[in-house]
Amino acid sequence: MKKYILLFLCLILSGCVNKSIIDEVDIERGVGYDEASDNKIRGTILLSKYNEDGTTENVTMTVVDETSVNILSRLQRQSDSTIVYGSLKLVIFSEAIAKKDLIEISDAFVRDARLGSRMYFVISEGSAQKVLKGEYGDHGNATFISDALDHNIKHGDVPKTNLHLFVYDYTQKGRTAYLPIIKKLNQQRIDISAIGLLDRQGHLVDKVSVKDMFYLKLLVDKYSGGSQVVKLDGDRATIRSIHSKNKIKISKRNPLEMSINIKVEGIIQEYRGKKLTQKKIEQFEKKFAEEINQNTTKLIKRFQQLGIDPAGLGHNAKQQTRNFDFKKWDDEYKDLTVHVKTDVTILESGVVQ
């Protein structure tokens, strides 16, 4: 008798929820937003179809609508199988969208419990649809682009980013958000061409080019990896940073002054010139520190003029001040004096002298 009851229960219980069989659904891996006429949005979704021979086919579908949420429901109607989006990895905004409605669109991604907070938000130079329509790598476009970002964050010059960090930076008072910008080079390749800086309203206002990305990362992030060439009287060394820290402090009050202490530990990867002596290494350390000071100071000046704060100076000032007044801070920030002090240590210079 008990067995039959159990069997009966299994029958009812299995009917309780919707099932989705992986072969019978379309898996949305990426989505892109472009501007369309009449203030509408052109949404493109990227589906990954996993073939029997192990390859991944990229399928894109495009539709134009007023809101970003409608786009998926309209696409559902055009598809023969349900589109599931739980493993969405990549959201691309065109520059035009990033200047306008990025935050409105991003609400849907934060609100939905099905989505992970590790997905990447990126801005594309040119149309997002075009980027999604490439054929990059063997594992599908979304995987390719997110892997490219992954390893550039770990070993390259791209500061740490994902959906959670983006929202964190955007919502934290005294901080503004940044997003990586990608560019389609050709049908098979993409490039991370810049870092886009957003203002407090979440609109794209500035871009930091590849040349300055290293310095930006020093300011906003715990940094490791990435290399920079330092020239010194005709000699040239490529220094690879393996670890860095920054400390942002209020150094003086009334009028407010702040200081940023950057500590870089690196190794010499490549050297061209006369014999590399200890003295030479020390000279290189000094020269590198100077370059970092100059370039980061320049970047900060630029941020101040635009009224953005990706380095989180305001947030840091708040941590060091009781009853911090953000209104007053907004006035002070533009003319704030910021001293950058860098300390470079070269740990090793390879296996030869």
Added chain:
Amino acid sequence: MQSIEAQRKIEPFIVFFVIASTQIGSGFLVFQRTVAKSAGYDAWIAVIIAGIMTHIVMFLIYKMLKEEGADLASIHQQVFGKWLGGLFNLLFVGYFCYGLLTVTRTYIELVQVWMFPDLNVFLFTLFFFVLVFYAVNSGLRVIGGLSFFSIVLPLYLIFIFLFILPYTDFRNFFPIYDHSIKEILQATKDLTVVMIGYEIILVFYPFIKNGQQSKKWAHFGLLFTTLIYLYTTVLSFAFFSEEQLKETIWPTLSMLKIVELPFIERFEYIGVINWNIIIIPNVCIYLWCASRLLKRTVKIQQRKSVVGLLFIILLIIPQLETRYQVDKLDDYFSDIGFIINYLYIPLLFVLLSIVRKVKKRQ
């Protein structure tokens, strides 16, 4: 009063698990938002104060229970007499049922939002209650065992939270004590009601072997939950910005969204399912206490009242449909819980000591 046979009693150390499992319920997933609204990044101080408050109340409870065979019903009878005492007993029955209702409904909402939006609430509750009935029907010892597993099994989640460390900034806590005392006390109040549930010991105390020996275990249980609460508070405050915290309804689960392991891409689903294990003893103990109090007051057989109460709540739960209603349900439970734990129990303590003193003189 008939005495309780030894084989129906629980070991003193099980009290640790029962107390901890009733305190870690559905509130554990949501408390950061409310406290952050009151005291921002300073709310972790409130966790400690609220923890101390629970210890004080627990101390009072054990003082009240010092007399041989005392429980809530006998205390009520001593203080208020038979009729009024019985009325207060019934109020407590209502409170426990309300707790049972809140815990179950908030858990179902969690499943609806995070996993199955089209879940059939009635069916889910029905099967869940069959399980609860099965446990409660087998007695307090089984509930004690369930509590043990509901603490030990999900303990690994503590380590899972460490995966968020690369995304945290512990400098968020500075400057410490940037909010006024009033704001911190408000956060303390919000927290004390999240950490309620331990008052059930008033009902099942006679079922503990060598009652007073369990005192230290009860306090250990409170300390354990305080530390767990503190741990999640600190991690979630370092992880979210203040604005984010105020908008995130289930911060504890949202934190798990960032965890990605090679064999499992998203961890919050595991968290939601695990939470079922955590709330089962929670629901069971409320139900057991309600039916026990009923038995002590109006002499209904416990088995019958369990079925009756479950049936009533089963009918109520599907009527609560929206987030707003569930939220209100939670709010009222918090208010009632606060009144009972931090106003009524100390008052009862004072009254009881007066009554006992008067009796001694006579």
